[in-house]
Amino acid sequence: MGDLARLLKESWSLVEEHQDKVAGYFYARMFLSHPDLRDLFPVQMDVQRTRLLSAIVTAVQTLEDPERFDDYLRALGRDHRKFHVLPEHYEVVGGALIESMRSFAGEQWGVEYDQAWADAYAVIASKMLAGADADQNPPYWYGEVVAHERRSHDIAVFTVLPLQPLEFRAGQYLSLEATPYQPRLWRTYSPANAPRRDNSLEFHVRALGAGWVSSALVRRLKVGDMIKLAAPMGTMTLDRRSTRDAVFVAGGTGLAPVKSLLEELTRYNRTRWVHVFFGARTRDDLYDLADLNRLAARYPWLSVVTACSEDPTFPGEQGNISDIVARYGPWNEHDFFVSGSGPMVKATLKTLAELQVPPMRIKYDSFTD
């Protein structure tokens, strides 16, 4: 371990236990010295009290070699423009971070720790700033909700029309702010369509019990609302040069990016067999099955397998979709795309590893850590 990494780890270990208090001090310090910064953060700070602090600490500690993470940091800097972050804010945040750690560590803190954090933070901040500076896009786009349909008690499908063109690739995701309901809280969602001439984007969202943004998008959003969208990210895209057959594994609203990729394939595919595995707990959660079946009836290269894990009378497959995939195959010559909740993606990756699918042929998006 390098000297800098050692100093960062050593000093963080002095305060790690009091992370929540350090976060409280960090924000208090920042908002007292720069009250205007309060407007950048969500109304209810308790929602994600330690989010920024832990994000910075993780970045500083794990990005030991910032050159390797150049693209990530530049993208993060670009993305911070949607929060209205300005270059001069970086110094304020860096200062508050070091000061809050120093006050909690007490006498054990040393000047070498100050220097280590200041150096590491400066490298990361400069990369984020360079990314923000080079970006030609607006910090965010306004979009009007032009359709909103409840498909089950906790799932909605809605369409947004950005006021300016917003370029993305099928399979990518972008972050949304449910502006009228949860200002300054951004969450990522995957468009369920390939880029269209009219620029519209369809989203499939499932409201999570305690979820702030998803429940607003499902239960409160309505036609005519204006929301904000930020630049697309993600690499779960099609390689047009690949001639391999493809398998898509989707859990619940993990179907959204899969439909986007399917729509792209309908525009040019003639030669690749495509298999979709779509699973959910109950048949109500298979909220888009009618459209998926319509696609399968229209395109001879497409087949669909559905499964429910908690609906014994469902006529399709029974069980977790991650296990169902293994009942079909063989799959060792296929490209894989996996999308859904964290546990669903993890279980599917495990199945694919057992089936000896080479990891380089698998792309995935996990909705939770």
Ligand SMILES: Cc1cc2nc3c(=O)[nH]c(=O)nc-3n(C[C@H](O)[C@H](O)[C@H](O)COP(=O)(O)OP(=O)(O)OC[C@H]3O[C@@H](n4cnc5c(N)ncnc54)[C@H](O)[C@@H]3O)c2cc1C
């Ligand atoms: C790349 C990517 C693409 C995504 N695409 C979509 C999409 O197309 N459609 C969609 O519906 N969602 C998608 N998500 C998930 C989405 O970004 C949010 O995480 C989700 O809507 C919850 O946000 P929230 O504000 O409602 O919940 P929060 O307020 O952030 O969380 C509330 C509570 O729920 C827990 N929680 C958060 N997410 C989940 C989860 N998935 N399952 C179980 N518990 C959870 C949290 O730990 C927390 O305790 C995607 C996520 C990622 C990372």
Ligand code: HEM
């Ligand atoms: C080294 C510097 C920084 C790093 C590594 C960093 C990292 C991050 C990350 C990873 C997130 C979560 C993003 C998401 O969930 O979409 C975040 C959110 C956020 N950051 Fe930063 N950030 C830095 C500097 C700043 C600065 C200078 C500001 C200005 C005040 C800022 C303001 C915010 C805000 C407002 C949010 C969203 C609100 C929240 O989640 O609490 N960040 N940051």
